[in-house]
Amino acid sequence: MGHPIMKKIIFLNLFFLAGCTDSDIPVVEAMPIYVEPDPVAVFLSQARWPCSGDGCADSRVIDRIADGVWSASEKHGLSVPLLVGVLMVENPWLDTTAVSPAGAIGLYQVMPLHRDEWDCKGTMQSVSGSVCRGAAVLADMMRRHGNERDALLGYNGCRSAGCRSYHNKVVARSEQFSEGG
Numbered sequence: 001m002g003h004p005i006m007k008k009i010i011f012l013n014l015f016f017l018a019g020c021t022d023s024d025i026p027v028v029e030a031m032p033i034y035v036e037p038d039p040v041a042v043f044l045s046q047a048r049w050p051c052s053g054d055g056c057a058d059s060r061v062i063d064r065i066a067d068g069v070w071s072a073s074e075k076h077g078l079s080v081p082l083l084v085g086v087l088m089v090e091n092p093w094l095d096t097t098a099v100s101p102a103g104a105i106g107l108y109q110v111m112p113l114h115r116d117e118w119d120c121k122g123t124m125q126s127v128s129g130s131v132c133r134g135a136a137v138l139a140d141m142m143r144r145h146g147n148e149r150d151a152l153l154g155y156n157g158c159r160s161a162g163c164r165s166y167h168n169k170v171v172a173r174s175e176q177f178s179e180g181g
Contacts, residue, residue: 040066040084043177048094055097055125062094064127065107072135078142083135085174086155089166090134096125102157108134111157 044062051057057065069087073080090109091098097106104111107130115124118136122129141151149167156166 038063038066038070039180040069040080040177043084043180044088044094047088047092047173047176049092051093051095053095053097055095057094057096057127061096061127065094065131068128068131072131076135076139078135078139079174081174081178082148082170083131083138084177085170085172086134086138086152088173088177089169096127096130106130106133108137110134110137 041059041062044057044065045059048057048062065087069080069083072078073083087094087107090104091107094107098109099105100109102111105124107127110124110130110133112124114133114137118133120129120132120136122132124130124133138151138155141154142148145151145154152167152170153163156163158164158166
């Protein structure tokens with residue numbers, strides 16, 4: 001598998017007759033179609049922190065994370081940059097098996113109390129389960145609080161002055177993604 005930053009080449013196999021000598025039958029060769037890389041996957045690949053261990057996302061997993069972010073954005077009405085910003089603040093290593101000292105789990109560091117609260121497939125440490133729950137919790141916080149700052153503080157479980165910078169960190173990472181890295 002190639003590096004996710006490089007353009008992917010997909011070969012469209014239209015029709016190919018190997019060894020055909022009949023001049024009335026056209027031979028159509030495979031034509032390359034160039035596909036731009038997913039900007040979320042590119043950003044995550046470039047901006048992630050060094051990671052070691054079994055849960056570290058490789059390029060295939062990063063592609064799945066990017067797909068999940070796009071889907072969750074559409075499903076919950078959240079911006080892609082906001083979801084990328086939260087992910088890169090919560091888990092910049094992109095370690096699917098991460099568990100915080102407070103007990104938060106997975107890519108989006110969701111607390112176990114949300115395990116069965118949302119209609120999400122997969123475990124809290126799976127790509128689909130973590131992205132789904134993270135987006136669902138954030139969307140719920142947006143409905144409850146009505147503004148991004150307070151929703152992010154609620155998502156973070158902020159109860160002290162020490163965590164008030166969480167919103168600024170997420171916004172900075174969101175802007176970094178929006179500006180192309």
